[in-house]
Amino acid sequence: MKLISLALVVLLGGLFMAATADFPDWGDPASPASLHVSPRYIEKSMEETSVPNIVTSVLADYRGYDTMFETAVVFTAGVACFLLLRRRDPRPGPKRIYRHQATGVIVEMREEPAKEPSGGVFVRIDDDWVPHDLIIMNVCRLLIPFIQLFGLYVIAHGHHSPGGGFQGGVILGASIILLALSWDLRTAMARLGETATGLMSAVGVFIYAGVGALCLALGSNFLDYRALGPLMFVDPVHARSLGIFFVELGVGLAVMATMVLIYKNLASEGLMDQGL
Amino acid sequence: MSILVTVMLALGLVFFAGAAVGILRFPDFYSRLHPAGKMDTLGSFLMLAALAVQELRHFDLDHVLVAVKIMLIVLFYFIASPTATHAIVDAGLRAGQSAWTKPRGGRS
Numbered sequence: 001m002k003l004i005s006l007a008l009v010v011l012l013g014g015l016f017m018a019a020t021a022d023f024p025d026w027g028d029p030a031s032p033a034s035l036h037v038s039p040r041y042i043e044k045s046m047e048e049t050s051v052p053n054i055v056t057s058v059l060a061d062y063r064g065y066d067t068m069f070e071t072a073v074v075f076t077a078g079v080a081c082f083l084l085l086r087r088r089d090p091r092p093g094p095k096r097i098y099r100h101q102a103t104g105v106i107v108e109m110r111e112e113p114a115k116e117p118s119g120g121v122f123v124r125i126d127d128d129w130v131p132h133d134l135i136i137m138n139v140c141r142l143l144i145p146f147i148q149l150f151g152l153y154v155i156a157h158g159h160h161s162p163g164g165g166f167q168g169g170v171i172l173g174a175s176i177i178l179l180a181l182s183w184d185l186r187t188a189m190a191r192l193g194e195t196a197t198g199l200m201s202a203v204g205v206f207i208y209a210g211v212g213a214l215c216l217a218l219g220s221n222f223l224d225y226r227a228l229g230p231l232m233f234v235d236p237v238h239a240r241s242l243g244i245f246f247v248e249l250g251v252g253l254a255v256m257a258t259m260v261l262i263y264k265n266l267a268s269e270g271l272m273d274q275g276l
Numbered sequence: 277m278s279i280l281v282t283v284m285l286a287l288g289l290v291f292f293a294g295a296a297v298g299i300l301r302f303p304d305f306y307s308r309l310h311p312a313g314k315m316d317t318l319g320s321f322l323m324l325a326a327l328a329v330q331e332l333r334h335f336d337l338d339h340v341l342v343a344v345k346i347m348l349i350v351l352f353y354f355i356a357s358p359t360a361t362h363a364i365v366d367a368g369l370r371a372g373q374s375a376w377t378k379p380r381g382g383r384s
Contacts, residue, residue, distance in 0.1 A: 133363070135362055136362065
């Protein structure tokens with residue numbers, strides 16, 4: 001069996017290698033990809049969409065459908081992760097450890113169903129207890145706002161410089177994950193809960209499709225942002241640029257929420273109560 | 277000005293080279309993190325500061341802004357890099373990695 005699979009892998013690898021020999025050279029100006037579409041984008045995208053960053057204009061305007069369904073794929077991945085990993089029933093007799101804040105006494109609870117000690121004077125401690133380090137916690141607390149600011153900047157500035165919804169969304173999601181790593185999962189859950197992440201990733205896709213549908217309602221093609229011009233009191237060319245911005249916002253929201261959702265499900269084994 | 281920039285770039289390269297040699301040559305996990313954490317930080321400070329000085333040659337708003345941004349990168353690097361090293365050391369200690377000691381009676 002191993003031999004057969006090895007032979008198959010070698011055969012397929014060889015076929016792939018042979019096929020790549022037929023590709024045009026890297027960056028060859030005479031290759032089919034560089035002949036028809038690319039010069040059109042390079043020459044016309046500025047005057048048609050007023051987006052200085054051609055990549056963004058291609059991504060969100062000329063190939064808007066493509067990007068919309070990419071966002072839908074991200075959303076689907078989040079939903080799939082949720083459906084596969086999330087567990088409602090706690091494990092049989094989970095041990096929950098609490099520390100009394102004033103005295104430092106450690107309390108262990110096993111009762112069913114899970115009941116929190118009252119009064120807010122107890123702090124939950126993780127099973128695989130991570131003694132949180134003062135330096136790491138405080139430095140992360142210092143840095144996370146700047147990381148999030150940078151993520152927003154990347155989303156909003158995708159028109160002019162490298163960036164856009166996907167990248168900015170990943171930075172925002174990573175900042176939440178950093179919070180979960182340096183503090184604990186429950187702190188991150190308190191900032192961005194489970195309902196919020198699920199809702200936000202759906203809302204992101206909805207914003208994208210909604211902008212497209214709005215164009216349709218205003219008597220233009222789906223995702224043809226020109227139609228938004230009268231709504232925002234700008235000329236059609238600028239409307240394209242602004243439309244891309246709204247769409248990027250949706251993408252960023254969906255990507256961030258999905259990343260956080262997947263992380264939380266993976267890290268807490270689907271229980272969302274404690275984890276890395 | 278350009279002498280200063282060149283000297284700083286060269287010094288930064290020296291520190292980076294030292295860090296690379298240190299990571300390869302030091303005997304264990306913790307001592308390897310020492311060059312990785314400190315010399316990389318200093319090396320990138322020198323090189324980025326050199327770029328900022330280079331940017332300040334044309335003294336107008338655009339160039340000063342770029343220089344300020346570069347120094348902001350340095351600031352964040354100075355906060356983040358030692359903390360990352362600290363976190364790695366912390367994780368190593370918690371995982372039970374023991375520190376290297378000189379073998380008794382033998383050469384290292």
